[in-house]
Amino acid sequence: MAVSFAGHPLFGAGFSAPGRFEADVFDCEVEGELPPGLHGGFYRLQCDFAYPPPANEWASGFNGDGHVSRFWFEDGRAHYRGRYVRTERLMAERAAGRRLFGVYRNRLTDQPEARGLNRSAANTNLVWHAGRMLALKEDALPYEIDPHTLRTIGPYDYCGALTGETFSAHPKLDAESGRMLAYGYQARGELTDDVVFYDIGPDGRIARELWLKAPYPGIMHDIAVSERHVLLPVVPMTTSRERLEAGEPMWAWDDRLPTMVGVFPRDGDASDVRWFQGPARLTLHFLNAVSEGDVVRMELPVSDGPRAPSQIRRWSFDLGSKDDRFGEELVAASSSPLARIDDRCLGHPYRTAFAGHRDPDRPMRADLMGRAAGFAANCWQRIDLRAGDVRTFFAGEAVSLQEGCFVPRGANAPEGDGWLVGVASNYERQASDLIVADAERMERLATVRLPFRLRSGTHGIWVGAEDLPSPPQEPAA
Numbered sequence: 001m002a003v004s005f006a007g008h009p010l011f012g013a014g015f016s017a018p019g020r021f022e023a024d025v026f027d028c029e030v031e032g033e034l035p036p037g038l039h040g041g042f043y044r045l046q047c048d049f050a051y052p053p054p055a056n057e058w059a060s061g062f063n064g065d066g067h068v069s070r071f072w073f074e075d076g077r078a079h080y081r082g083r084y085v086r087t088e089r090l091m092a093e094r095a096a097g098r099r100l101f102g103v104y105r106n107r108l109t110d111q112p113e114a115r116g117l118n119r120s121a122a123n124t125n126l127v128w129h130a131g132r133m134l135a136l137k138e139d140a141l142p143y144e145i146d147p148h149t150l151r152t153i154g155p156y157d158y159c160g161a162l163t164g165e166t167f168s169a170h171p172k173l174d175a176e177s178g179r180m181l182a183y184g185y186q187a188r189g190e191l192t193d194d195v196v197f198y199d200i201g202p203d204g205r206i207a208r209e210l211w212l213k214a215p216y217p218g219i220m221h222d223i224a225v226s227e228r229h230v231l232l233p234v235v236p237m238t239t240s241r242e243r244l245e246a247g248e249p250m251w252a253w254d255d256r257l258p259t260m261v262g263v264f265p266r267d268g269d270a271s272d273v274r275w276f277q278g279p280a281r282l283t284l285h286f287l288n289a290v291s292e293g294d295v296v297r298m299e300l301p302v303s304d305g306p307r308a309p310s311q312i313r314r315w316s317f318d319l320g321s322k323d324d325r326f327g328e329e330l331v332a333a334s335s336s337p338l339a340r341i342d343d344r345c346l347g348h349p350y351r352t353a354f355a356g357h358r359d360p361d362r363p364m365r366a367d368l369m370g371r372a373a374g375f376a377a378n379c380w381q382r383i384d385l386r387a388g389d390v391r392t393f394f395a396g397e398a399v400s401l402q403e404g405c406f407v408p409r410g411a412n413a414p415e416g417d418g419w420l421v422g423v424a425s426n427y428e429r430q431a432s433d434l435i436v437a438d439a440e441r442m443e444r445l446a447t448v449r450l451p452f453r454l455r456s457g458t459h460g461i462w463v464g465a466e467d468l469p470s471p472p473q474e475p476a477a
């Protein structure tokens, strides 16, 4: 039977239509001037849908197939490449000619042909570490892809050394030591309360692993790391066997539960984990953490619940106190749950954050943007977390910004000195742009104009050319 997305609640025209194509654009059209020092790849993932998922009330945009974009910058030029991650799931669906996997992370709703297959859609985040690029989804193990051709090499389990069944999409890279701190939750299988934590050396070998128990079955989408501690937040977006048996997606908000944060030394063991608690909070991504004496502080975009506005707040954990509650204070108004730092500072003292933001006081072309005018992020912010100062880049009246990724001007540039890159939906052109902005002045330097629409992205990373093997020679014609 032929494929049709017609009438599906997730998909309309324009930017909400499924992409379903792979492309190469050699020498993209550029307006403005790309900085000559910008040399390397900006890689991002989007959830693209090869086949329409169940068209029920549980349809989720995060249930699409992983599709990698690579923007390669060199000598003031930009080249684009986009490829699906060839997951076992995608290839099985292509063989069947239809969707086999059901609602979000609920295998009980899959078609019989999907039984026993790897459910990973590899659609959330990428990481480059120890010479490998991995495409990640937190319910399964990574897929390795070639950083230049984007060819899927296959599932990657660290040569059999991963003992858990899952690997989070937000491992932490310590730029100073070259180590990667990674973890998986529901790590002994779906709905289990087991969490595994790995310390992976710069050589890509797992130097140490730690197993611990989650306080309740909440989502653990990200962790934060300071120079001395790991912070493992669990928020009341929870799941149960009953939910899955009722055919519902994995997660639902339950504000009767507290927010719990496990804090333990980087070199500690399971008995060192101390759980702090606070009121129900909705948060998925964390900026960074700093340890000072007995106090550990982390900054994060967070809201009081699914319908409350997100803000950048600071949580503090006093390991010298008997009080197990964590403190919370407001740092800056910033409406997007997506916020990043200069990744070189991860696990170390820092003061700068970059965040998406929706400023309703800026002009917005609702006639062009339609429904998106109600939720699109139209600004990137640079936030000084110590002083609270915010500098803002406004992208335009008919533009929806995706996550901005910081690129340092050079290996030794000070924190925050460089560029912000990210994809934007340009509703006037009905095509996608990649914007390069100066990260200090928060002004646009260049816009790469793609001749087609990309779907909304999940996360992206920058990998400098100096960190990658040389790209294969690209034929110019």
Ligand SMILES: [Fe+2]
Pocket: 124, 125, 169, 170, 221, 284, 285, 459
């Ligand atoms: Fe994420």
